[in-house]
Amino acid sequence: MRVSILALLLALGLAGCGTRPAARPPGADPPIRLTATLVKPTEVTLTWRDTQRGVAGHVVEFATNPRGPYTVLRFAPPGETTFTHPDLMPETSFYYRVRAYYGPTSRSIDVTVPGGRRAGKDATRDDDWATPRHIGGPADRHTVRDGSAAATPTDLRGTVMAPNGIRFTWTDHAGDEDGYLLESRPRGRPDFQVVAVIDPDIDSFGLITLPEERVASYRVRAFAYGRSSDLAVRKTGADPADR
Structure with a gap:
């Protein structure tokens, strides 16, 4: 997943503070239940259960201090309820949380990046x-x-601007979004996946595509964070290589 510099700063800023809950009656939904299991000395598997309605997906995050900062591991689609975090630092405590996110998506568009020389009349050398x-x-x-x-x-x-670049533009109708998610579904894949996290109020963004994204459908989502799970913590074991 690629994140712009502005979006990375946004993520770090959000990590250290509380998030606003979704506009739902207090106590209407149970909290997300998160379990962290040390399946190998340096590997943790997370599983969660969330019965909240209208969830667009879940953000999986970790830190090595309960106060953060937290790093995003995955934007998981709503049907995904497990994630494995491998190759961790040995003998270290890892703190995990899962947050729901909400928000509507634009219509999807199909974009093909043909390669070769730059395309697009607005392309610039820099x-x-x-x-x-x-x-x-x-x-x-x-x-x-x-x-x-x-x-x-x-x-x-979506305008092809370079042999591996697309500029996306859209009209912003949201006033309280935590940001935008650019989502991609490469040809032959069944589901959309988040490929970029974008700051609030941004409506023009350039994506450098991976090879499988050169022929793909794209959409953009105005999103807001919802309720979070409690923290789950696991301490890793000794480095297997030292044995």
Whole structure:
């Protein structure tokens, strides 16, 4: 998963503070139940159960201090309830949490990157096209936290700008998003996966594609974090290589 510099700063800033809950009646849904199991001396498997409704997916995060900062391991789709974290530092405590996220997606578009020389009339020699930025007018300020479709991003377009680069633009209708997720479904794959985390209010973003993403469907999601699990902690064992 690739994250812009701005998005990385956003993630680090969010990690150390509490997150706003989804707009739901208090106590209406049980918390996410997270279990961490040390399956090998330096490998932890996480499993979770979440009965909250309308969840778009879950963010799996870890830290080596309960206060953070937390690092994103995976944006898991809603049907995924397990994750394995391998090759960990030995004899170290790892803290894990899983947070739900919500938000509507744009329509999907199909993009083919043909390769060869640069394409796109706006391509520049310094790759300025890839810089995340706000290019539209003020957002409509709809909430992404109540399940309404009004905050759905619209007018998603993908322009091939380089042999392995696509610039995406869209119209922002959200006013309380924690950011945007760019999601990709390469040809022949059944599901969309998050490929980039983007700051709030951004509506232009350049993606450097992996080989399997050169022919793919793309969509963008305005998202907000929801409820989090309790922390699960496991301490790794000795390094197997020392035995």
